[in-house]
Amino acid sequence: QSALTQPASVSGSPGQSITISCTGTSSDVGAYNYVSWYQQHPGKAPKLIIYEVSNRPSGVSDRFSGSKSGHTASLIISGLQAEDEADYYCKSYTNRSTPYVFGTGTKVTVL
């Protein structure tokens, strides 16, 4: 099972907005609204920031938002801050033998 496709890196200046894409297929992202997004700082465990495409867990900044169109999900970070510099991963439920798959990961750099 192939990982979902994300850009390797995205960068932006403080205050700007950036978008991270997560491209899958009709067996995963395109089939279910069970896309979640995770933020991981170096040496730390991942943290859930978006679930079910566009829902934010309690305590997560509203600068993070999610959407989906067809086979591609997107994470939008608005008002970029230095603390947003981290790796970001999408994850989707699938109808294959392996029920979940992560994206390839995107390194966000705040310029």
Place this chain on the structure above:
Amino acid sequence: EVQLVESGGGLVQPGGSLRLSCAASGITISRFWMTWVRQAPGKGLEWVAIVKPDGSVKQYVDSVKGRFTISRDNPKNFLYLQMNSLRVEDTAVYYCASGLAAPYALDLWGQGTKVTVSS
């Protein structure tokens, strides 16, 4: 405090075995699906295995099928991953995780335990 704490990682030779444990506190894991995720050095996250709350359903990523076994002891509030026939490519930090508020996501993670497979 709600937390998951993994243990059992270490250095093992190719072909060897290791059992990882994940101790839960502040929650009763019997209500939740429990998951193992791994991350090879410098690489991305890889979903590894999941077990249903009552232990009746277990699913695995293809690369570990037949070698790894996920299990749980609900009365003790523990999750396990028995890893046999280990390969160099199994080297990774292994995280246990669960979806408490969002069943199809992972909103509670442990700190991870490092597994190194090397001769």
